[in-house]
Amino acid sequence: MILVTGGAGFIGSNFVLDWLEHPQTRDEAVVNLDALTYAGNLRNLESLQGNAKHVFVRGDICDRELMDRLLEQHRPRAIVHFAAESHVDRSIHGPGEFMRTNVQGTFTLLEAARAHWASLPESERSAFRFHHVSTDEVYGSLAPGAPAFTETHPYEPNSPYSASKAASDHLVRAWHHTYGLPVVTTNCSNNYGPYHFPEKLIPLMIVNALAGKPLPVYGDGQQIRDWLYVKDHCSGIRAVLQGGRLGETYNIGGWNEQANIDIVKTICALLDELRPDPAGAYARLITHVADRPGHDRRYAIDARKIERELGWRPAETFESGIRKTVQWYLDHAEWVAEMQSGEYREWLETNYVQR
Numbered sequence: 001m002i003l004v005t006g007g008a009g010f011i012g013s014n015f016v017l018d019w020l021e022h023p024q025t026r027d028e029a030v031v032n033l034d035a036l037t038y039a040g041n042l043r044n045l046e047s048l049q050g051n052a053k054h055v056f057v058r059g060d061i062c063d064r065e066l067m068d069r070l071l072e073q074h075r076p077r078a079i080v081h082f083a084a085e086s087h088v089d090r091s092i093h094g095p096g097e098f099m100r101t102n103v104q105g106t107f108t109l110l111e112a113a114r115a116h117w118a119s120l121p122e123s124e125r126s127a128f129r130f131h132h133v134s135t136d137e138v139y140g141s142l143a144p145g146a147p148a149f150t151e152t153h154p155y156e157p158n159s160p161y162s163a164s165k166a167a168s169d170h171l172v173r174a175w176h177h178t179y180g181l182p183v184v185t186t187n188c189s190n191n192y193g194p195y196h197f198p199e200k201l202i203p204l205m206i207v208n209a210l211a212g213k214p215l216p217v218y219g220d221g222q223q224i225r226d227w228l229y230v231k232d233h234c235s236g237i238r239a240v241l242q243g244g245r246l247g248e249t250y251n252i253g254g255w256n257e258q259a260n261i262d263i264v265k266t267i268c269a270l271l272d273e274l275r276p277d278p279a280g281a282y283a284r285l286i287t288h289v290a291d292r293p294g295h296d297r298r299y300a301i302d303a304r305k306i307e308r309e310l311g312w313r314p315a316e317t318f319e320s321g322i323r324k325t326v327q328w329y330l331d332h333a334e335w336v337a338e339m340q341s342g343e344y345r346e347w348l349e350t351n352y353v354q355r
């Protein structure tokens with residue numbers, strides 16, 4: 001049994017689905033704890049209905065009593081911690097919630113995990129893992145041509161989001177060094193793929209293009225990000241959870257640097273091919289807007305450590321992954337429409353399961 005936090009969000013739900021499908025993990029149950037904020041979506045997990053290996057609990061990682069109760073009841077052998085506020089723009093407009101969930105929430109979870117771990121019999125204690133899922137944004141911004149971030153790159157977070165994630169990474173590290181909690185941390189580049197909430201760059205562009213709306217590109221669009229298909233992130237987490245060395249951090253990335261404007265043009269070209277618009281090429285909708293304050297110019301991940309130590313490699317190239325992603329959004333218009341409507345929130349209030 002593993003406990004996943006934030007397993008109704010974009011990456012967390014992909015991880016839970018992947019875990020319960022993969023031949024090596026599908027027999028091990030998942031307790032999935034999620035507060036179901038605006039970013040949490042139980043629809044992502046609909047295919048697991050009736051699967052006794054999946055137990056969903058709606059709750060907040062800041063609730064220490066709930067955390068203690070869950071850990072005592074289910075006695076997981078690992079915690080995989082995704083739950084976070086994750087949108088940089090939202091962190092600029094309202095950083096408070098980011099400090100609460102990402103910093104205070106991680107602290108609360110670490111303390112509950114420490115008490116649980118200490119209560120385990122010796123034989124189970126050494127096998128226990130606290131896997132913290134983090135981002136490459138903690139390393140700050142890279143100059144053009146500078147080498148990609150390795151795990152020893154100094155932390156230089158620039159947004160309230162990345163600062164809160166950096167703080168949580170430091171807490172996790174300290175809980176290992178001070179208390180011996182068996183932790184591993186992964187810092188991953190930008191993910192894309194199915195179930196991505198349509199406020200983030202790639203789904204926003206697909207959804208807006210299909211609706212004939214402007215495709216807003218910050219500044220000159222030359223901000224460079226490293227992109228990884230979400231299922232490759234999931235396989236990287238599985239690899240680190242299984243074989244990562246205690247107290248270590250592992251970068252996960254796809255060696256796939258792309259400028260934002262090029263991503264938008266790629267999406268437009270794929271849509272031109274897969275769903276041509278009689279009004280003309282989708283690129284006509286590209287609209288440059290004022291840049292985000294403090295916008296990092298470039299992130300790039302050096303993923304050689306996880307490749308060397310654990311033999312992990314991404315299965316998708318950017319070309320194959322982005323094609324699958326655009327096709328997924330074309331095939332799931334209902335999911336998108338529901339995400340954008342108030343109906344989903346109403347459905348949620350009456351349909352979530354609490355155990």
Ligand code: NAD
Nearest residue numbers: 006008009010011035036037039040060061083084190191
């Ligand atoms: P997301 O915003 O899609 O999902 C976050 C989930 O956490 C949601 O389901 C939400 O309901 C839940 N949540 C929020 N606050 C909570 C709380 N207080 N208690 C319990 N649940 C809560 O985010 P995501 O993109 O899936 O990211 C997941 C993790 O991966 C985050 O920790 C993020 O920092 C990290 N990460 C994301 C990316 C990326 O490209 N999206 C890249 C690297 C790392």
